[in-house]
Amino acid sequence: MASKRMMAVMFDELEQECLNTVRYIEALKVDRLTKNQKEDILGELSVAITHLRIQTEQLDRQMDNAI
Numbered sequence: 001m002a003s004k005r006m007m008a009v010m011f012d013e014l015e016q017e018c019l020n021t022v023r024y025i026e027a028l029k030v031d032r033l034t035k036n037q038k039e040d041i042l043g044e045l046s047v048a049i050t051h052l053r054i055q056t057e058q059l060d061r062q063m064d065n066a067i
Contacts, residue, residue, distance in 0.1 A: 006062070007062060007066075010055070010058065010059050010062065011059075013055055014052070014055045014056065014059060017048055017051045017052050017055060018052065020044075020048045021045065021048040021049060021052060024041055024044050024045040024048055025045065027041045028041055028042070028045070
C-alpha cells in the first residue's frame with residue numbers, strides 16, 4: 001500500500017506532466033513554426049504523452065492496492 005507521501009508525489013508528477021503536455025499543445029498553435037520546430041515539439045509531446053500513460057498506470061495500480 002502506498003503511503004500518503006508517495007501518493008502526493010505521484011499526483012505532483014502527474015500534474016507536472018499534464019502541464020507539460022498542455023504547454024506542447026499550445027506551442028503547436030503558434031503560427032509560422034518551422035518544420036524543425038514542429039517536429040521537435042511533436043517529439044516532446046509524444047514523450048510527455050508516454051510519461052502520462054506510464055504515470056497513470058502506476059497510479060491506477062497504487063489506487064487499486066489502497067482499496
